[in-house]
Amino acid sequence: MAMGSGRNGGNLKNAVVALLVPLPSIFFYLCFLSNCGNDTCTGLWKWCYHHPLLLVNALFFLNVNFVFWLLSHVQSSHWMIDLYWTLIPVMLVHYFASHPLAHYNELRSWIAIALTWIWSIRLTHNYLRREGWQLGVREDWRFTDMRQQYGKNWWWVSFFAVYFSQQIFLVGVCLPLYVVHSVDEALNLWDLVAIFVCVSGIVIAYFADTQLHEFVTRNNELKMSGKSMVPNLEEGLWRYSRHPNYFGEQLWWWGLVIFAWGLGEEWSLVGSMVNSLCLAYVTKLVEERMVKQEYRAEAYRQYQKTTSVWIPWFNTSVKDDEKDKNM
Template identity: 25%
Template structure:
């Protein structure tokens, strides 16, 4: 296991913490903590850029990694920001707000913003061995990058399909409002966007492992666990299950996470 360079991570970690506090202050003013979702992927960009600068990374693998993380992070943050604009606080955060009264405004600093900064600080660690250039990149490194690209594209296509579906549904008659997106990638997985996200981080871990970073396997494991067991699938499905009969039918026939053949 190669932990070289990890001591240099305190600068980007500090920057992530300051970002969390600044956006928390904005959320108090807006009364909307769901803006943290737009911040989430930016944490990874800031860490990667600052760590690369601290390590003076200049290898081809480092540039490839930086490009991957920046493109993934900017796209995801922009998509979430556009999707949430004008819609007020997300239902999931409204529920958290209701459960943590009184003084949720203060509690949200550590319950939402600092917590997400800490989670991001752990998940981002596969970039350290790559940017530290402790070992030479090899075929496995670029295979990992290819898997990460596939995951990012899979997530992007899924998000685009869902955005189009929501636009079309908004224009439809009231009778069509209880319809579910069950076409495209969403026919084969109830959460293809989350599957793409997990795949992205497993790809980065494989690249990292090829350069001495096998010890960072907790990163994709944590991301997959969060998506499938904590803040992703369970919260979203619990909300939609209560509000939509069509979604309850969709649950019965569509694979939960990994894409597969839908049931008849």
């Protein structure tokens, strides 16, 4: 009973911290809006008015990078950045839409905002479900590995590896949302393509993560009962891709790029390109981790030989089965 109470108390404390931590940026931005509705403002407010992208990066640097970094040393964990990866894009899209310099097609804006909310709700739900509906129980395993790798230097390396890098990725992948709120043009065919790609990405990621969650849950039950665990998930979307959840997530971000592409702002793809390259490296780390687990190593190596990495495709075993049926 006491253990459960302690866990719930820690969960509530972390929830309160997570709710309070973005308030400095929100308060500052609301003060800016109340003091500077047009270009007649002066001083700091004038700078904020004329530099929307620099302002959002300054707020991110001070409120996320610096404050989150300090909190990570107090809590000895970098758990909070994972939660806010799912929330910051929602904050950014509303920031871009509400900035005094914003000018845009209202229908396209509403579509982009609605899609971002749906994406965020889906990913936040998956994060909380994966963590057993507890906040701050653990940090990303990659951060834990880096903590061991850098040892005594981790206290300052973590600022760049965990937080400053996240600023580059998050602001970068959200650049198309800035473009959507910077160009006022009627909807076109590109918008329909973008909607289709974004929705497809959200749906694929949802089913992939749900299938993975059910697989992990079943394996945990087998482990608790003393039975052998299933080495690999090779059902559903995972039969055709080793990382369908990553594929769905990439579709989402590149769907946003299509919105900007249709508005003639191709430069905004740079964020999604960097994110895709980073995810390719993360995929490599994940797969190296898989083959280090003794109970699944051999099965996973075979899985690698027969199944596509990201893009769902028919694998070797499916083709062989079809040949056997035809014979």
